[in-house]
Amino acid sequence: MDLDAAAHDLRTHLGDFLTRDRPDGVFHVQPGGPGSVPTLADLEPPELHLDLLPETPTDDQQATLRRLGYRGSGHHWTHPGGWRLILPDHGSGWRAEQAALRDLLLHDPGAAHTYRAAYHEGGRAHADTALRPAALSHHARTVGLTPARHVARLLAPLDAPWMIAAGYALDLHLGHTARPHDDLDVILPRDAQAQLPDLLRGWRLDTPMDGIYQPYTAPLEAPHHQIHAHHPDLSGVLMLDILLTDLSEGTWHYRRDPRITLPLDHARKVSPDGLPYLTPEAVLLFKAGAAGRDPRGKDQQDYQRVQPTLTAQARTWLHGALTHTSPGHPWLTSLE
Incomplete structure (x- = not known):
């Protein structure tokens, strides 16, 4: 699977908000989830996290996603190519938290090992929560101010x-x-x-x-x-x-x-x-x-x-x- 190509297809077919002169389209898209981390790719499918305008996808946008092969509705979709598409709540902070967690898991093998154990113990939500303090600490050191x-x-x-x-x-x-x-x-x-x-x-x-x-x-x-x-x-x-x-x-x-x-x-x-x-x-x-x-x-x-x-x-x-x-x-x- 090629997540970069999938992200490009989303911008092409949903439109790129950053091209100006349009009220809708893709604002940002990034890989996410443990499946996007090579050492954890066996846990679950990788994800694309899509910031789409308007925040609630329109009927036309959902129809476009279906034409691209996606199955689902609203904010959660899957693709037969082997990845998920998540449209996060803009006001939740989830996208930024997921990006910080992914950066930790990509750069710290020990953290990836701990995440795997937590995932097997209680699933995705449990593992994300267990690693949140370490992800924030890593983010503070590498990005911070x-x-x-x-x-x-x-x-x-x-x-x-x-x-x-x-x-x-x-x-x-x-x-x-x-x-x-x-x-x-x-x-x-x-x-x-x-x-x-x-x-x-x-x-x-x-x-x-x-x-x-x-x-x-x-x-x-x-x-x-x-x-x-x-x-x-x-x-x-x-x-x-x-x-x-x-x-x-x-x-x-x-x-x-x-x-x-x-x-x-x-x-x-x-x-x-x-x-x-x-x-x-x-x-x-x-x-x-x-x-x-x-x-x-x-x-x-x-x-x-x-x-x-x-x-x-x-x-x-x-x-x-x-x-x-x-x-x-x-x-x-x-x-x-």
Whole structure:
């Protein structure tokens, strides 16, 4: 079987979202599962993990998969060529965790031996869970903050108070890598975006507009706020996600409700090794989800991990912000 050829067929027939000007298609595809590791190939078939847009495959996309020989429906498929196709939940963090586990199993024979024993003892889920701490430790050593440091070097000349956001910001707050990440999020003042093309020369810059990638051209006006940046030298994550934010008058403004603010000198923290990051209570406000939407799986886990480390002031601020934006939010009780 040739997983590379199978991945190429998926991009060809489902369409490649990265070619721009289309609202659907393949965003990313990677090999996975123990069957994709040569020393464990006898355990079960290898897998392709497919990030497909929209996240729930359409009837046309499922029909295309069947024409390619796949059998199944929804998020789980098999191919008579001998592999499985998995469409992971984008909000679960599963894809990144599986990539970290596979990297460990490929590079550590001892870990592969331990995985085999755990698999025979309790199956795939048991083995994945048993090796999760070792996979995270390996990921922290081999990837860790490398993407953040890489981008920080590029943005060092920027004449503006940029900062790391989302999952990597929580890692910087905690002082360790808590989980693998799909991408690296960076906050940039909207009025500093004109400096980006020179700082990221050679990068591919796209703007998601109405669900379709368009080439980035400055200035990007509100309500549009995202610039997705790709470069082969950015290893360990799929992309750099630049978030244009109002930082005017020395104040961080919450994009979803600009009435919620923090003084910039409080919102912007700096790690011991000089990496600027958004304060954790503001990160968690984003991770709480938009009004009427429950937090994603990985965001709920991030909250449970970080909430005990918040200061009393941070807890009070987050409680007030959530009371304003999402009355009845499930996190409110634990913040009292």
